[in-house]
Amino acid sequence: MATELRVHGVNGAPAEEVLDRPWVGRVAGDTEAGFYRPRPETHATTGPGGADLEAYRWGSLTSGAAARAAWLLLLPFTLANVTVWLRPPAGPGGRAVVRGLCRLFALSLTVTFVLTIVGAAMDLVAWQCASPGTGCMAGRPWLRGLFTGFFVPPGRRLALGALAPIGVIAVLWALGRGTWARYESFRPAGARPDGDGLASPTFWHGRVPVGRLRALHIAVALATVDAVLLWVLVRHDRAGGFAGVDLGPLSASAARAIGVLLGVLTMVVLVGCALVLLTRGMMSRDAPARWAGSAVRAARGTALALTAASLGYALLPRAPWRATGALPGYGRLVTWLFAAQLLVLAALAVVVAVQIGAARRYGRLRDPLLGGFGTPIVGSLGLGLGVAFSAGLTYRVADYLDRAASPSPADWARPVARVRLEPPLSFQWAALGFLVGVVVAVLAYTWVRTVTMPRLRAGARAATDEDFPGGRSRDPARAADIDDAIVGARATDHIGGTVGVAWGVLAVGVLAATGLALAGLGPVQLAPSGSAGADLLHALTTAGTYLINLTALALVLLGVQAYRHQRVRRVVGVIWDVATFWPRAAHPLGVPCYAERAVPELAHRAAWLAGRGGVVLSGHSQGAVLVAAAVLQLPADARPGTAMLTYGSPLRRLYGRAFPAYFHDGVFGELAEAVGGGEPRWRNLWRRTDAIGGPVAPGGLDVRLVDPLAFDPPPGDRVAPAIAGHFDYQLSPAFAAQVTALLDRLRRPDR
Known part of the structure; x- marks a missing residue:
């Protein structure tokens, strides 16, 4: 008996809804990703064409417990990972x-x-708040209790403070190992020489490379803490920090030498990890160098040892010294790091521009999303969010500690005696820049609504009149509703230019702000001290810090609501599930890739069903992408028993435009060949009102469905059929007809 195996999309619908059956039972998999069938006692276990019904429910891999909403705070890591996959086609x-x-x-x-x-x-x-005499610890016994007695000297205070970032790194390390075991541990059956293509089994096997990446990131993270700590201590000690201090068996010169040695070794770890990260032998999925595993373990072990040694060095007794101002070197380090990140993004933009030109010359790139510059644009978005979140957290901590005297040195009639902590200057620009970015985003959205969408209305009216001749004269309001649905769907294809312009405007502003920060100028310094302009800039900067925190809180709340309410999940799930579809090839601490489990699991089940009467892989929305990836993974003996039905599919409209190196005509041709060759057993259903799905390939594969099913209310009803848009494809009569036709093809002796 043939089987129709349905795979849901981003809405994470329950199996009962996918199968349209009230009682189902799991026949394979587990609670996070399982295969379900209608229970036999319902006597309704078959679907169109008499095939057995089965559903693959994978939604819990990207949702489930509301606590996973915390992943959204690591959104910059996830965006950084997506940049690798957005590149245009290019050679090795x-x-x-x-x-x-x-x-x-x-x-x-x-x-x-x-x-x-x-x-x-x-x-x-x-460094700043716990310094004696600042008054920052007044009324805070928990803080005063930490930095007392043994931990009064600045060096020891820094050692105690360093435990916080070290603890956070340990949590990320544990979290990364946990997701590694649950997602990337599904081993492939074989390998190809090049694991870059979707058809390679190693494409979905990230356990080893993710483990290597994670070790390098943990080593660099620990070394970063060591570098900041040692910079302050060694700088102080070389100026006589051990003068007149009894160091036991150590001399002052020996202690200074130890500090310098630790600093040099820390820099070796930082530079070495960055260089090793660029080597092919380290990051190859198919043929990693023999030394790769040993190298990353050595780097991580060395970083752990250096962290322990640096903390011990910080605890050494020193001559009395007073911490004043901000932590030495920290603010400049943050600013220069941001400048270096901009240089990397600029280099990416240049490389991508060259690749776009070459791909266009050879006809390998057509209508790419964001003009093909998705890699630097999405990367800059990840950087902007990361720096903004950093500024937001820093200023909220500073505001709490200095009792709202931050974020800038503008004097708002506050008491002069109030302690004023000094966050890095670049964070002032980040806060102001975030506010400007929100304004630019609102303006871009307004442009799309007021300019772009009205331009699409004429074409939408023509499409409505084509599908429903004479309907506009009978019910103009009904026709206008259909027009609006078509306009909204087509708008997704026309917003790339607006996003590109907005990105260009923000990029110019970011470069200017970075230059001013490197020159030691903050936003408030752009206007005379005490002037109305300075007050305004102060107010805008302060508003930016609060807006960042509200945004971070909103992300968490949105994540919680997305897991609890299907309607909210439909809104946020599209971008979220697209981003987490891709393996963690750039950042190992971002959200894990659910496809590392879903694709091999789906391919294994489909191959088993193909040998037991045949299988129609039926995928909606993101499920269509999983189905396509699974078909490319099928063994040769399972392909003759496999057919494919996709609907509401973003394969070309989204993936083909955003990820042209991995979804292109060659891949779509390989898919068609895998399910029938010259007469492929593949049909793709789409609607004009669908903002996500669209046609995939020429040659009769695409079947357009008219939406709504009818313009007027059917006989016996006073309500016209609803506009379905991206959903409810299974309710269309054409859906059952296409499943039946594909089943007939599978049952033919020649297939």
């Missing part, structure tokens, strides 16, 4: 350059994350 050399730059950029985001915790714990709390 071009791929290697883009991958290397993307991985270097992703590593820098880990440093940004660590420096944020370092700034809050070591700079604001341990």
Whole structure:
């Protein structure tokens, strides 16, 4: 008996809804990703064409417990990972350059994350607030209790403060190992020489490379903490920090030498990890160098040893010294790191531009999303969010500690005696820039609504009149509703230019702000001290810090609601499930890739069903992408018993435009060949009102469904059929007809 195996989309619908049966039972898999069939006692276990019904429910891999909403706070890591996959088509050399730059950029985001915790714990709390005489600890016994007795000297305070970023790194390490075991541990059956294509089994096997990446990121994260700590201590000690202090068996010169040695070794770890990350032997999925595993373990072990030694060095007794101002070197480090990240993104933009030109000359790129510059644009979005989150956290901690005297030196009639902590200057620009970015985003959205969408209305009216002749004269309001649905669907194809312009405007502003920060100028310094302009800039900067925190809180709440309410999940699930579809090839600490489990599991089940009467893989929305990836993984003996039905499919409309190196005409041709060759057993259903799905390939594969099913109310009803848009394809009579036709093809002796 043939089987129709349905795979749901981003809405994570329950199996009962996917199968349209009230009682179902799991026949394979587990609660997070399982295969379900109608229970036999319902006597309704078959679907169109008499095939057995089965559903693959994978939604819990990206949702489930509301606590997973915390993943959204690591959104910059996830965006950094997506940059690798957004590249235009290129040869092996071009791929290697883009991958290397993307991985270097992703590593820098880990440093940004660590420096944020370092700034809050070591700079604001341990160095500035805990300094005796500041008054910052007044009325805070918990803080005064930490930095008392043995931990009064600045060096020891910094050692105590360093435990916070080290603890956060340990949590990320444990979290990364947990997701590694649950997602990337599904081993492939074989391998190809090149694991870059979707058809390669190693494409979905990330356990080993993700493990290597994670070890390198953890090593760099720990070394970053060590570098900040040692910079302050060695700088002080070389100026006589051990003068007149009894160091036991150590002399002052020996102690200074130890500090310098630790600093040199820390820099060796940082530079070495960055260089090793760029080598092909380290990051290859198919043929890693023999030394790769040993090298990353050595780097991580060395970083752990250096962290322990650096903390011990910080605990050494020193001559009395007073911590004043901000943590030495920290603010400049944050600013220069941001400048370096901009240079990496600029290099990516240049490389991608060259690759776009070459791909266009050879006809390998057509109508790419964001003009093909998705890699630097999405990377810059990840950087912007990362720096904004850093600024938001830093200023909220500073505001709490200095009782709202932050974020800038503008005097708002506050008491002069109030302690004023000093967050890095670049974070002022980040806060103001985030506010400007929100304004630009609102303006871009307004442009799309007021200019782009009205331009599409004429074409939408023509499409409605084509599908429903005479309907507009009978019910103009009904026709206008259908027009609106078509306009909304087509708008997704026309917003790339607007996003590109907005990105260009923000990029110019970011470059200018970075230059001013490097020159030691903050937003408030752009206007005369005490002037109305300075007050306005102060107010805008402050508003930016609060807006960042509100945004972070909104992301968490949105994630919680997305897991609890299907309607909210439909809104956020599209971008979220697209981003987490791709393996973690750049950043190992981002959201895990659910396809690492779903695709091999779906391919295994489909191959088993293909040998037991045949299988129609039926995928909606993101499920269509999983189905396509699974078909490319099928063994040769299972392909003759496999057919494919996709509907609401983003294969070409989204994936083909955003990820042209992995979804293109060659891949679609390989899919058609896998399910029948010259007469493929593949049909793709789409609607004009669908904002996500669209046609995939020529040659009779695409079947357009008219939406709604009818213009007027059917006989016996006073309500006209609803506009379905992206959903409810299974309710269309054409759906059952296409499943039946594919089943007939599978049952033919010649297939």
